[in-house]
Amino acid sequence: MAQGIQMPYLNWDYKDQQLAFSEWKDFLESYLVIINVDEAKKWHYNLLSVGTKGREFWETWQLSPNQKADSSGILKKFEEHLIGTPNNGRQSVIAKLNIQPPDVSRRVTLRFKADTGANGSIMPIRCMQQMYLNKDDRRKVIQRNRATLTAVNETAIHHHGVVKMPVQLNDSTWITSVFYVCERDGPAILSCDASEKLGKIKVKKSRNISAVTDTAAGKQIKDTDDLQRVYPDRSEGLGNMPGEYDIELKEDASPVVALPRKYRSNLETKYG
Known part of the structure; x- marks a missing residue:
């Protein structure tokens, strides 16, 4: 463990295998940068973090010393075993962001789904657990918030509060984004507003x-x-309301502009 961040482990039982691999790979790469591991020694950490099932695959590959030293090649092999050969023609609005978690001295990388229909950003609790091994450390950075989140199908989304984190896309300017910490199986969500500010998407008026x-x-x-x-x-007609009605406004009422979605x-x- 380094700087309060636990070494990530590949979850072979997670139902979304593509997401499981992507998050494991992103966190592992950040972890190895933080502890400053030489390229030739990274395979040791790969082997430790893939668990028993991953080590069973490892034994069948019979890698040479040069192949073991190729960290990207090893990750490629695990990706093919976990989710099959990647489809290079697949298009998705996925952003790999640099983030700076509060009270963590080094930044980490994480994949987000840029959602043009989302008014708020969401951070799954499992991602927080990767960044903060200690439960008390997580609780310190999550701020209480009474906002109500609603999904597209009008169902309520429970959240534990919010966490503010600076985020960056490639070499863009760092912006501070507010994330709602939720129990969810899907990917982390980046709101439409944050996605536009980072230059990941461009939504016309x-x-x-x-x-x-x-x-x-x-x-x-x-x-x-x-x-x-x-x-x-x-x-036909003006509706079913009988008689006439005068709409009275409060003297201190403030005008509101409801922009189209x-x-x-x-x-x-x-x-x-």
Whole structure:
């Protein structure tokens, strides 16, 4: 153990094997940098961190001394055994970030999913456990927060609080991002705002959709006249509220601008 960070271990039983390998590889590389291990000796740590199942594979490879000294080649072999040959044509919005955890003297790297539909960033608790071996150390850096998180399907997401961490993409400017610490199996999530600030994604300003297609009726709705013609039973009257009502505002009321939600980047070619 070095600087309060435990040596990572490859989780062979984790259901998302791609994510298990990526997180293990990222944390292992950071760990070896922190303790300043020579390239020729890195294979010892690879062997220790892959567990019993990984060592069984290791024995079948019968590596030469030169092959053992090739750390990237060893990681490649474990990747192929764990998830198969990587698909180089696969495209995903994944960012490998440098992060500076509070009270940890060295920075670490971690993969995040840049989510254009996320208003907040999420740090899985398992990632916090990798960075902070001691539970009390984790509790010290996680701040209480009463915000309510809601998933796309409207279900509530429980969180333990927030942690503020400086993050950097490649050689970009460091920014401080707030992460909600949650129990989740998926990857760490980087919010749309943070992703834009780091230059990982670029979301164009929202624009009104010029036409909406009614797939059921097979007609195109270009304006309000078309809308009234397609749905005549929903376009009459002012509603069911009886009488008149005056809306009164408080004297100290502050005006609020509700900006339109930015659409997902994968819809840009369809509606952009």
